[in-house]
Every structure is written in C-alpha cells, then in structure tokens.
Amino acid sequence: MSATDAPVVAPAPTRVATRLAPAAVYLVVRLVGVLALVWLSRTHGVSPIDRLRAWDGDWMLAIAQYGYSGVPATMLDGYGHHTPFTALAFFPGYPMTITVVAPLLGGNTVAAALLVSLLAGIAAAYGTTRIGELVPGGSRRVGLLLTALFAAAPMAVTLNMAYTEALFCALAAWSLVGLLQRRWLLAGVMCGLAGLVRPTSEALVLTVVVAAIVAVATRRDGWRPLVGALLSVTGIAGYLIFVAVRTGDPAGWLTVQSSGWNGGVDGGAAGVRFIVATLTTRDAALMYYVSAIVLIGVLVLLGLSFAARLPLPLLVYGSAVVATVWLSSGVMASRPRLLLPAFVLLLPIALGLAKRRPATAVSVVVVAALASAWFGAYSLTIWRYAI
Template identity: 50%
Template sequence: MPTVEAVRVDPDDAPEARGRPVLAAGHRVILALAPAVLYLAVRELGLLALRLMAARWDKDVSKALTSWDGQWFLGIAEGGYADVPTWLVDAFGRRTAETPLAFFPGYPTLVRWVDGLPGVPAVGAAFAVSLVSGVVCAYGLARLGSRVSGGSQRAGLVLVVLFAASPMAVALSMAYSEATFCALAAWSLVGVVERRWLLAGVCCAAAGLVRPTAAALVVAVCAAAAVAVWRRRDDWRAWVGGLVAPLGLLGYLAYVAVRTGRWDGWFAVQRHGWDSRFDGGAATARFALAILGEPRSVLELATVWFLVAALALVVLSARRGLEWPLVVYGVGVLAMDLGSNGLMNSKARLLLPAFTLLVPVAVALARRRPGTAVAVLVGASVFSAWFGAYAITAWQYAI
C-alpha cells in the first residue's frame, strides 16, 4: 500500500500569516494619521455649521473668519507694524503709531512668509497657517495624552477631539493666533513631561512671540526645569531649557518698551487702546453676577458657565493627579483670563490654550466603553460647531 508523506507547512507561509505585516503596517498608518484626521473632521464640522449659519444671517464666511483681531493680524502681515491700514483703530476709535504693537508678531510673521509664496494671497496664507498649526497641535496633544500619568494612545486621541470641539474652537479656523500658540504650547509641555528640555524651552520661547498667554507657559516650564535642576535629575539641558523659555516673551516686551519709551510699554498700549488691565478678577465677577441675574444673550450666559466649568476642571485636575507643570500652566491661563478686565465676550476664546485642564476628562473617557466615548465626543463636536458659528455670525460683537 503506498504511503503518503506528511508535508510540513511553515506557519509563516500560511496566507493569514503573510497578511499580518500588511495589517500591521495599515494599523500603524491609521494611528499615524488619526490625530490629523480627527482634528480636521471636527473643524470641518464647525465650518459646515458656519456656512449654514452665515447663509441664514447673510454673511460672508471668509469675512467672518477674518473679523476683528484677524484684520489686525492681516494688516501687520502685509505691511508690518509701520504700515498697518489707517482704518484699523483701537476700541475707542483712536490710532497712534504704537497701537499695532498690542498684537504679538509671531503669527503675522508666519502669515507673511506663506504670503510670499507665488500665488498665495494674504487671507489664504492666514488660513493655511492656522490650519497647519492646528494639525501640529493635534499631534502634540495626542503625544501629551499618551505620556501623562494614566494616559494612553486612546486618551491622546480623545484629547485631540475635545480640544477641536472646545466651545470657541472656531477661533482655531480663523485668522487668529490661537492655533499657532496652542501648537507651540502643546509641544513645549510634551518636552516638559518627557524631560526634553531643549524642546520645551525652544517651543516656549517661540510661543512668547505669539501671545501674551505665554506668561503661563513660561512659569510652568521654568518651574519644572528649576525643580529638575534642584533634584539633579537632568543634565545641562534643563538649565538651557529654563533659560531659553522666557526669551521670546521678554524680548517682545523689551522691544515694545524701547518703541514706546517706557518699561511697561505693551501694558500701556493695552490700557490706552482697549482699557485692558489686570484687576484680580473684579470685572469678571461683576460681569458674571450681572449675567446670571439677568441674562442678555446666549453667548454671555454661556461664557459665564464656561468659566465655571474651567474652575471645576482645575479641581478635577488636581484631584486626579495630573502632572503639576500641566496644572500650573492651565491655572495660569485661567488666572490671566479671569483676572483681566478686558472684553468679556472674549473670555471663552481665551480659554482655548488651557487645554491641559481637559486631560483628566480625556483619560476618563478613554477608559469608558467606545460607544459612550463616541457619543460624548460627537455631542461636544456638534455643540462646538453650532456655538462657534453663532459667535461669529448671529452675535454682532467682537469675540
């Protein structure tokens, strides 16, 4: 009787085994693209809502996205501080040679560089800088969410969506400096958490050229670097990172001081042009009590509750053991927002950089069932889309 020899099959030669590298590569690609895709999807939802709302109020979408501060940034990008269009004035309808100095140079400088490319108009350059900055920020937040205590890859992606779906995230799609600042702040804080002090210091210094909110970032980075040096946990890089971090902010404040001839030049420009100063929160408290007692608009009432929610997130962050530099940064941003007597309608927008306060929420949602997390994130995205569209179309005043 003939014998049949058994044929040994190598497991690696099986069809399903040969498909594993392809699946693994596909999985890596999806994970690599996920932060950008999620961020852009949420922001596109916001822009879709804006187009619908703009049609309802007979407004031009592009003009809505370049309103108010956006006009100042475009003017500085096109003509520099010395040649801003004369029709741009401060809150009192005045204009001096120093008035444009209220706006930090980082964002308009980037816009000018992109505007210098062939065939790129200034408005398109402004939108491109905000778009790319938002995507860069998304990757920073994804990294941050995976590196914090209790964090994970999923928590990082949830954090990206929560940030893109912040109530006033429409500013991330405008000709405003928020997206650029948040990108630099996110990567600076990644450097702090990972103890990559040169990354932390350089990004912090760059952020100091974009927004005054960098003061909160400088405090967090310098404090973390100082503690690392004191505990002798790191080498010379902690020294360098801590020394470099404040250079951007201090450099621009010094430049304005020279231009105005007074040491507090930038603060003087803010006071004279916009009556903006730090009053310890007195104006914010009066505004909140007045609105809660007699609501005048959806935006103002929502702004008060956003501030209350931010305070609650500070408590949650402290109780959940969020890394203390991230808490310091978030508290600093909130303190600057609450403590200023500036335009009350802008306070919700000024909360955008306080994204570290969303980290405990992201970590908690990442541990929930996928269906629960998706439902919460979709709900937040829809609300953000509507509220942002309302804020720059139906609402008639600056944000």
C-alpha cells in the first residue's frame, strides 16, 4: 500500500476535542443558565442552592434520606395534606441514585442530587448527539445542535436541579439510540430503568413496544425485539405494582396522584382553557404566557417532525410525550418542564440549522441559551410557585 493510500488519522488533540464536544456544548449552555440563576438569586436575596433543591427537589431529597415511610409529616401534598402514601406519587429511581452517590460525598444528599443531575445531563448530551447523527440527513453537526437546543429549552434549568428531568432524558435518549441502531437490549434496559424515574416513561415504553411489533411483523432481528419489549415495561410496571400492594388499591398510584397532586386525564380541556384564558386576560403572569406559547409551540414542532419524516420511534415517542402533557390536567406552569423529555421534536430545527452558515446556527443557539437562562432564573427566583 502506498503512502497516499494510508488511512488519515486525526491528531490526538482533535480526537479528544471531538469526543468531548457533546459534553462541552451542553455544559457551556447550562453554565450560562446557572450563572443567570446565581445572579437573580443574589439580586433577590435567596440561595441558588436552595432554589436548585426547591419544590419536587425537597421530596426527592426526603425520600432519598428517609425512604417512603419516613418522609417528615411536615411535607404536604398539593392540597396541604400528608398521608402515609403521599410520597408514593414520586418514582424511586432518582432518590435511589442519590442514596447510592451520597456516601461518596460524605452523606451530603443535596450535593449528591446535584451531581447526579449534572452527570446525567452530560450522558443525555451524548445520547442526543448520537440521535442527531443517526437520523436521515443527520450528522455530527446536527447532533451537537440538537444537544445545544435541548440544553437551551425553556425550562432546561431543571436539568441542574434536584429533579428527575436530567436522569430521565439520559435514559430516554439512549433507549432511542438503541432503537435507531436496532440494539434491542440497550433499548429495553434503558427504558426499564427510565420506568423507575418518572411516569413519562409510559411514552418510552409505548415506543419500544411499537418498534418491537414492527420488527416482529417484518421478521427482523429474530427474538431480540421481544426481549427489548419485555425489558421496557419492567421499571414502570414494577413500581406501579409496588404502590398497588402498598396502598391496597390496584390503581394506587393514580389514586395518590389525583387525590394529592391534582393529576388526571381530561383530554386536553384544561390546556385549552388555560391557553384561552392566558391570551385573553389583561394581566396574566409572564409564566403563564410562556407556558401557553410552549404548549402551542410543541404542537408546531410535532407537525414539523412528521413533515421531516423522522424515524418512526422518534415520532411515536415525541407524540406520546406531547399527549401525556396535553391530555392531562394539573399545574399549567409546569408544562414547559414536563415537555423537556420531548427533545426529539427539536430535530427539525437542528436539521435546518445544520444547513445554514455556522454563524447563523451559533447565533440562534446563543439567543436560545440566553432566553432559557433568564427564564429559568426567573422561574426559580421571581415566580413564587412550583414549576
């Protein structure tokens, strides 16, 4: 073989930079958000750490420290009540992870929670980058843009909080990577673990099961799709069974959720009423305007995703996440956060930006990152209610 036929090997610094790029993009965007939170927290005389552990974070930390049975009676549900089953509304995956990590940090559960979210966010960044590479028309550039847009989503501040978003999105992203690569064990295991983190996993389970049915119907990959489908349901099914046994109610988790946290399914009526009221009220809060825009915008992104003919697993997953949010009632100010796992719907934007000049793509990401940073900081410091 002549010298001209020898494979081109990138210099070591270039290879390192390429491997670190997803983490770097994610961390830079999220650093902007954290700095904005520190700034507004000091402006309003509150601790940024306290804000990062607020609301649901307090429940996660209490479950991690005391277990479901030992959560202090001073912690109340959405109606100001506390029962032996109140804490069961929260899935165990994230608190369990905190419990594992905390001893490595001297038993500091807050530091453990924030570290878990940080590392999970980085893992999610590598997953979203890989998804951007695997879709038709995708590339490394598409993947990095998707990662940047995900990190700059309206409520991306929760990726740095003691919340489940970062961990769930990491598991969901890698489960979807497994489906796109037809690695059924990866898809099933990641989905099963996601089922222990939050109820949004029902959308991911549906995606894995539908993909498995298609694979079996087309006689692809033998028995592996069935194994992936079976693994996918283990997490959420296991926890729902646990709650049913614990409460003595076959629909125990749904009962706890509806009776304590105003959660239920209403076919989208609450969302429509909220949007109409927000857009026709003279003095609606900024938080409500943004939430209404996000609820409308995600439907536009869903339509663009179908128009872009994204792979079936991504369309099923994105549609299912949107359905779980749009068709349910509850606190409307939390909708931007609940839609964060629908990151695949940002792919049409990433694909479009990848075809533009680098300066255009960077400008869009910078504007999105700054807007996300301010809104996230506003949500935790100026807005007085839970997100």
